[in-house]
Amino acid sequence: MIAGILLAACIMTFAQIPEADTSRIKSSYYEVNDFVEENENCLKCHGEVKYALEDTLFGRVLTQYMCPADILDRDAFYTGVHRAFSCTDCHSYDYETFPHPLEARLEEMYTCLDCHGYDENFAHYNFEVIQEEFEASIHNIDEFSCWKCHDPHSYRAFIRNSQDIEEAVRYDNNMCLNCHSNFDRFMLLTDREEINLVESHDWLPNQVSHFSSVRCIECHTEINDTILVAHKILPREEAVKKCTECHSRNSRLMQTLYKFEVKEGRKGGFVNGVILNDAYVIGANQNDFLNWISLLVFGLTLVVILFHTVLRIRNNKN
Amino acid sequence: MATKKIYLYPVWVRLWHMINALMILLLILTGISMRYSTPENPLIRFDIAVGIHNVAAFIVTFNYGIFVIGNILTRNGRYYRKWRKNLATNLWKQFVFYAVGIFRKEPHPFPINEEQKFNPLQKFSYVIVMYLCMPLLILSGLGLMFPDLIAYKVFNISGLVFYDVVHIILGFVISLFVLIHIYTCTLGDKPGTLFKSMINGYHEEHE
Structure with a gap:
């Protein structure tokens, strides 16, 4: 004893x-x-x-x-x-x-919904829809939880509050890169082989510009209008690869990255002008003023050429 | 009627011009396609348009270097350097000829000879396009191709926006120039005469 x-x-x-x-x-x-x-x-x-x-x-x-x-x-x-x-x-x-x-x-750790779900105080975040999206996403695997991306000890709702899109893009992309560029963390959740992000995106021109100007989720999620940040991560083969999804007047970026600032609308005659605060997207940032001026000048030149041609033909006949 | 033949376009000028013409047309086509791209109906698929535009741009840039060096090293440069006196009056005379005189079968106010290959309007527009617009177009294009190398802000607006607006405006100016250039090339003795000159090198004119 x-x-x-x-x-x-x-x-x-x-x-x-x-x-x-x-x-x-x-x-x-x-x-x-x-x-x-x-x-x-x-x-x-x-x-x-x-x-x-x-x-x-x-x-x-x-x-x-x-x-x-x-x-x-x-x-x-x-x-x-x-x-x-x-x-x-x-x-x-x-x-x-x-x-x-x-x-x-x-x-057993709490999930977001344990505190934030079905609560009027948090209704505007639509945590329930986020949970539905997560469940339909390829991230819905064993041992995956909200905390894998949103570390509860440090998470900041960056994109929602940030005035600096570039900083917000970096912050959000780091959430993905924490696992997708760190095989030690990645292999905790899956038996898949290590992904080389530079190689798997070698089809994408100006990689550095793309990676620093837009978030991974711009192309790797399905757009959902009811939540600010889409959470349904798509399988690799369903990711956006068509350039014109972003590089066009109806740019996808206005429903994703710039969703919060869309209200600013046009700026200085530029279509999707809000993007111009932080970046420039060929095809998405046309300037209507320049479009009209160029159309007018081009049209007038054609008219003059046609008129001159007709006069020459008539003159030659005479 | 006798035909006067002057050898004005040496082989290197003709080759340079042919490559430049083809590449500029490709650049205009792919540039328009990128700018007005839509997911549903792209004129040329965006990534293909970007690829063609980039390759053609490199060729045009290299070709431009040949043009500048060639004009320094050969006698062809004098056509751009030597100016007649009274530029404004000459420009007006040439304009009036195109607007009126040509229909009255008046003689060319500035006949082409071995010393003056271009009329005043031609020379003025070629110098503006080749020595002002083209360098700026190339520089702004290189800026867009290597966006990491350009200034983040220019005149308090995004560097990318500045470079792109400059590139788009100059691209439009060059497109307009190409359109007018092609049309004025039909104003020879016969509509195809001046095109033929750029193939065989000889300027032909009835005396």
């Missing part, structure tokens, strides 16, 4: 984590979150690249790397959509013990 008590004491004292380092806390965190110090109990390890285990019985300290996938960026968390949360709002209280029990690590 005494041996058992000693063993238990050893185990209990072995796994102690040093106190939180409050110098990592910024005053701005307090402005958006009421649980900053409470959260530091988690972030003192999960907000660092390393953590120290202290054996209080023998005074030995062991420093270890934190698994990169389990590291949170404090700044990203406190500026993300869930910035006001306490860790235990979503995670089990069992995580307060260390080492974390297996039951806690296998806990």
Whole structure:
């Protein structure tokens, strides 16, 4: 019995984590979150690249790397959509013990709909339609969830609030690239071979311009008018490959990337003028003023030529 | 009636002109197709139009280099450099000839000879097109072909928009020039005379 008590004491004292380092806390965190110090109990390890285990019985300290996938960026968390949360709002209280029990690590995570679904406060986001789209998408596979793309610890509703389309494009595309250009993450979800995005898009001219000016989902999703960002990711063979889907007056981009800004409509006579704030799309950004002027000048020239020709023919006959 | 024959178009000029003519026509056709493209009825499929436009543009650019160097190194350059006096009066005279004199069978106000291959209107338009419009058209086209290399903003508007508007306007000017050029080439002794000159190199005229 005494041996058992000693063993238990050893185990209990072995796994102690040093106190939180409050110098990592910024005053701005307090402005958006009421649980900053409470959260530091988690972030003192999960907000660092390393953590120290202290054996209080023998005074030995062991420093270890934190698994990169389990590291949170404090700044990203406190500026993300869930910035006001306490860790235990979503995670089990069992995580307060260390080492974390297996039951806690296998806990079923919330999905977006668990909090945002069927709630009038979030009705304008149409989370229910997003869920339907996701279920019909090729992403609907085992172990895939909203969090694979939208990290709840850092996600920002960028395209909805951003004035900078280029920045929004980069942010959104990074969500795709996190897995599609990182085979370590990609293979967690599928047994497929690694995809080389540059090679699979070698048919696309000006790749760099396309990749930095439009989001992957412009071509890889089905347009849905009821939600801002389409979530039905299409199989590769159904992706848009026809240039004129975007490079035409009825550019697809106006129903996708520029959906939020469509109201601006025309600008300086340019069709789909809102695109001109950030890019230029051949075919989609015609200028009606120039179109009319050129048509008029061309027409007048033809008339003069025809008139001159007729006069020459008549003159020759005479 | 005797026919006067002057050798005005050396082989390199004729070859240059032939390549230029073919490529410019391709560029106009594919340019219009890209600009007014629709998913349902493309004149030429967009990606094919882009491909043809890019290849033709490279050929025209290279060909333009030959034109400039050729005009520096050979006597052909003098036709663009040597100007008659009283340009404005001469332009007006030539215009009046095309508008009125040609129907009255009046003699050409500026007959072609070995020193003056072009009439004033021709020379003026060729110089504007070849030494002003073409370089700008080529530069703006290269900017659109390599958009990563151009300025992000020009005159406070997107660099791409600026380059494209310049390219479209100049493309239109060149298209208009081609149309007028082809028509004025029918104004020789016979409608096909001047076209024949660009094949055999000889300018023919009844004396």
